[in-house]
Amino acid sequence: MTDRSRDELISDCVHCGFCLPTCPTYVLWGEEMDSPRGRIQLMLQESQGEPLTPTMAGHFDACLGCMACVTACPSGVQYDTLIEQTRVRVEEAVPRRGADRWLREAIFALFPYRSRLALAKAPLRVYQALGRPFRGLMPPALSTLTDLAPPVRRSVPLPSLIPAVGRRRAVVGLLTGCVQHAFFPGVNAATARVLAAEGCDVVVPPDQGCCGALSVHSGRREEAQRFARALVDTFTATGIDYLVVNAAGCGSSLKELGELLPDDPRASALSLRVRDLSEVLVELGPAAPRHPLRLRIAYHDACHLGHAQGVRAQPRRLLAEIPDLVLHEIPEAELCCGSAGIWNILNPGPAAELATRKATNVLSTGAEVLVTANPGCLMQIAAGLARAGAELRLAHTAEVLDASIRGVNLRR
Incomplete structure (x- = not known):
């Protein structure tokens, strides 16, 4: 986010085209108006008085919000800010129908x-x-x-406090999320065990709710503010050193709590404590021994972790510390898998194309396990692999670390 005006942000784009090969919709369709620079041109037209029509809104809706263009841009265009502002305007000006x-x-x-x-x-x-x-x-x-939807498993609530193993090095809050809590309870359990093994008291408020990330990414700002304010209320009183997140989209939004709730100084204070799981583990340094995992893995950068938060080195460093584990990089790693929050539900056809493309690239590595740090990516790539008729284990980074620390096989 920035204090600069919208027109100033738009003018940063010099239309060089470096964003084009990283933009999923441009890669799929080759349409200028479905590229970042094309959408910025539409933003310029709208700011100069052009009506925000349903056709124009359709090009903004088609954006996955993956932020690969932000990584690729040599001019530092803040497309993330621009598309978020634009989606609020779309929700206000263009009625949804049917x-x-x-x-x-x-x-x-x-x-x-x-x-x-x-x-x-x-x-x-x-x-x-x-x-x-x-x-x-x-x-x-x-x-x-x-x-x-992954196979439905029984969710066992985590205790409200999981004490550190050995000397306490930090007190952390754990965001258990919505989809993560419902469909990936094993990821939350593994996250808590890893944090405790690394010397953290883990605080898990049972009454925590949605962080508002899905609403933020869809332009539903007031709804997002309600969710975020309740979450700030929940975690502010816990006395934590860090708020640890194991879902990339949630972490990206929580790091911008101050911009979402500018009237609440507690939001800015909490946002400074937000860390992805991999960030906090690297900051603390390893304490628990790692046991060997004889696996070949491919690591997928979730867009809101790699592009939006710039967290790429930390997960790889943690995985590289596991004896006998071999890490393979995925071709076209910068290209989104097609999940993008709810984009794959609203756009099932093109999302399936992107998932198939990602699955093909994953399989080309020869890896036995696909590892990533976001529930949406896990579900989307699993669907792509299923359509390709391929069997491959998928795991969250926390599950791999947990298996190594406990000295057990990574569960299929």
């Missing part, structure tokens, strides 16, 4: 609410047990959701 409106409302009535996600797991478990019947008769969005 199926698009109802789909968006359904998504935001479900995903940010842990209790509602818990209720949705019961019919999903039955559907999965029956072999996913009637899939071909479902609307595309619903079939996409059922394809993306």
